Amino acid sequence: xxxxxxxxxxxxxxxxxDLVAVNGVSFSVGRQEIFGILGPNGAGKTSTLxxxxxxxxxxxxxxxxxxxxxxxxxxxxKRLIGVQLQSSSFFDKLNLGELLLLFGELYGRRVDPVNLxxxxxxxxxxxxxxxxxxxGQKQRFSxxxxxxxxxxxxxxxxxxxGLDPQSRRHLWGVIRRIRSEGKTIVLTTHYMEEAExxxxxxxxxxxxxxxxxxxxxxxxxxxxAGGFKKDRVERLANxxxxxLSLTGHSLRED
Amino acid sequence: MRxxxxxxxxxxxxxxxxxxxxxxxxxxxxFMVVLFGFVKFDGIGHIELGVVDESGGSGKMFVSALxxxxxxHVHEGLRESELKDLEKGDREIVLVISASFDPxxxxxxxxxxGEEKPREAQLGALVVQRVLDELTFQRSPxxxxxxxxxxxxxxxxxxxxxxxxxxxxxxxxxQMGIFGVAFxxxxxxxxxxxxxxxxxxxxxxxxxxxQVATRVLVLVIQIILMVVVGVIFFNLHFxxxxxxxxxMAMLGAVVFLSMGFALAGISRSEDQVAPLANVIxxxxxxxxxxxxxxxxxxxxxxxxxxxxxxxxxxxxxxxIAIDGATLAQVGPQLLGLVxxxxxxCSLAVKMxxxx
Numbered sequence: 001x002x003x004x005x006x007x008x009x010x011x012x013x014x015x016x017x018d019l020v021a022v023n024g025v026s027f028s029v030g031r032q033e034i035f036g037i038l039g040p041n042g043a044g045k046t047s048t049l050x051x052x053x054x055x056x057x058x059x060x061x062x063x064x065x066x067x068x069x070x071x072x073x074x075x076x077x078k079r080l081i082g083v084q085l086q087s088s089s090f091f092d093k094l095n096l097g098e099l100l101l102l103f104g105e106l107y108g109r110r111v112d113p114v115n116l117x118x119x120x121x122x123x124x125x126x127x128x129x130x131x132x133x134x135x136g137q138k139q140r141f142s143x144x145x146x147x148x149x150x151x152x153x154x155x156x157x158x159x160x161x162g163l164d165p166q167s168r169r170h171l172w173g174v175i176r177r178i179r180s181e182g183k184t185i186v187l188t189t190h191y192m193e194e195a196e197x198x199x200x201x202x203x204x205x206x207x208x209x210x211x212x213x214x215x216x217x218x219x220x221x222x223x224x225a226g227g228f229k230k231d232r233v234e235r236l237a238n239x240x241x242x243x244l245s246l247t248g249h250s251l252r253e254d
Numbered sequence: 255m256r257x258x259x260x261x262x263x264x265x266x267x268x269x270x271x272x273x274x275x276x277x278x279x280x281x282x283x284x285f286m287v288v289l290f291g292f293v294k295f296d297g298i299g300h301i302e303l304g305v306v307d308e309s310g311g312s313g314k315m316f317v318s319a320l321x322x323x324x325x326x327h328v329h330e331g332l333r334e335s336e337l338k339d340l341e342k343g344d345r346e347i348v349l350v351i352s353a354s355f356d357p358x359x360x361x362x363x364x365x366x367x368g369e370e371k372p373r374e375a376q377l378g379a380l381v382v383q384r385v386l387d388e389l390t391f392q393r394s395p396x397x398x399x400x401x402x403x404x405x406x407x408x409x410x411x412x413x414x415x416x417x418x419x420x421x422x423x424x425x426x427x428x429q430m431g432i433f434g435v436a437f438x439x440x441x442x443x444x445x446x447x448x449x450x451x452x453x454x455x456x457x458x459x460x461x462x463x464x465q466v467a468t469r470v471l472v473l474v475i476q477i478i479l480m481v482v483v484g485v486i487f488f489n490l491h492f493x494x495x496x497x498x499x500x501x502m503a504m505l506g507a508v509v510f511l512s513m514g515f516a517l518a519g520i521s522r523s524e525d526q527v528a529p530l531a532n533v534i535x536x537x538x539x540x541x542x543x544x545x546x547x548x549x550x551x552x553x554x555x556x557x558x559x560x561x562x563x564x565x566x567x568x569x570x571x572x573x574i575a576i577d578g579a580t581l582a583q584v585g586p587q588l589l590g591l592v593x594x595x596x597x598x599c600s601l602a603v604k605m606x607x608x609x
Contacts, residue, residue: 053453075455083453088446093268105260106454149454 006031006066006184007052007153013060014047021047023208024061034175034185036199043205045188046086049155053083066152079107082146086157090130096141097126100148107149120144120174136167136251140174147178154178156187160194165244166251172198261464269468279434280476283426284483291415291488301378302327304336304348309355316351319385326381337366343412346371347378412576415488420571421544423480427503428564430469431510432517432535436527439518448608458608466511473507474500493578502574502584505591506567512598519606538564566590
């Protein structure tokens with residue numbers, strides 16, 4: 001059912017003192033898959049991602065990306081991945097074009113900033129500074145920066161948190177298009193309808209462990225098969241549908 | 255190599271787009287020099303009198319009589335060093351008491367005075383003459399009075415700006431190193447900019463090299479700017495070798511940049527950097543002889559400040575710029591800074607953290 005795995009995580013563990021933040025997590029992600037990691041705050045999502053991204057030492061278990069061990073060859077892995085970090089930023093005194101050129105240089109590449117910006121629909125903004133962007137534009141720029149090295153796998157940590165429904169949907173479109181260009185995407189999110197809409201499979205984490213791992217529809221079927229019933233009668237539309245039908249799907253940030 | 259270059263160019267670009275940094279690092283020191291340059295500190299309050307006593311004891315009474323005169327600041331020393339101070343303008347008049355000193359004989363006293371301050375010299379000579387008269391009169395009222403032979407000496411007449419400018423340059427090297435680096439890095443850390451860099455294959459050392467190169471460039475610009483403004487507008491008596499001056503400044507930069515990195519390592523936020531940076535820089539700013547000479551400090555304070563890195567730097571920069579000192583002549587200062595740079599670099603390596 002899953003394509004050849006490009007990312008394999010086995011018994012991954014992270015401890016902070018007595019706290020076991022990630023407790024023996026295992027999963028694999030197939031090529032060109034959009035894989036979601038869900039879970040309440042403190043479940044260990046970000047720690048898991050940061051270990052895979054070489055940002056945090058791995059306390060136990062192993063991670064292989066395209067066959068390369070993250071612990072043994074972190075530099076090699078860094079060349080293969082693109083990362084958007086939660087609450088990270090960029091130099092505020094370089095414009096978007098200059099930032100992309102500089103990040104390209106870090107990989108020994110001479111990139112075309114305008115092309116990259118077009119990819120995330122920011123081609124007009126190459127002379128702007130990060131501080132002048134709206135929330136959605138910042139997230140899109142951050143994805144463009146994650147694409148400078150033409151990575152195999154892209155990691156997005158809560159890419160749509162804090163965005164309005166229009167921007168969020170717009171970003172979904174960007175993510176889908178990047179996947180269609182052959183890249184694999186691993187993302188975390190707190191929005192269930194986003195995971196349902198976007199992800200091929202999701203892993204739900206709680207207290208450092210994966211408590212469920214399957215395609216969203218599969219997980220819903222399992223729940224219903226167990227006799228689950230909603231408190232309220234299912235409606236054919238929700239408030240977000242109302243909001244979008246009233247305010248439209250077009251972006252408002254410019 | 256290409257990457258180091260690109261990173262440095264980007265870093266310089268960012269620096270130049272930062273208005274606050276330009277104001278603090280480049281314009282503020284310049285402003286201070288301009289401000290102090292227009293304030294005249296050289297009024298006549300007292301006369302700096304150098305006394306070279308070669309009499310071997312017979313002049314002792316005369317010297318102590320001179321010391322009792324309030325308007326005279328008596329400095330005793332060897333002929334060579336006193337005359338040198340006279341040339342610098344630190345003395346208005348230097349009195350040489352010869353081996354054959356006898357209060358009653360002529361020619362056993364010689365007074366050298368600075369040509370550029372005839373008023374002070376004249377006044378000084380008058381005072382000295384009166385002291386001498388009194389002394390002679392006490393001994394044998396009938397004897398003819400001995401008198402002073404006075405000789406003019408060419409002086410460079412150094413002013414406060416000559417003292418101040420090298421001091422301010424040294425101070426701004428310290429500020430740029432400690433405040434610039436520590437605040438800059440903590441802010442990059444806090445905003446997650448460094449984390450974003452570490453997911454790329456960047457070599458952290460390249461990043462540090464670019465940061466240091468940027469600041470060294472700013473430093474070179476600053477030295478040139480200040481010296482040029484000083485010479486053109488404030489009659490700065492710059493006779494030093496520019497390369498020697500740069501070398502001294504670089505050594506100082508190594509010390510203070512390393513301290514900045516060490517501070518950045520142990521601080522998580524700007525709030526933590528500020529007090530630490532102030533505790534380190536304030537005593538040096540006030541006590542290392544940047545604005546005022548350390549000669550009037552109480553003995554033990556002076557001894558402590560002898561070992562401050564900023565003292566070594568300011569003294570070294572001043573000797574090079576104003577006295578035209580060679581590398582050999584600022585040997586003690588160079589040595590002091592080398593020792594400090596070893597200390598500061600080890601601290602930086604030990605304490606600096608990316609996370």
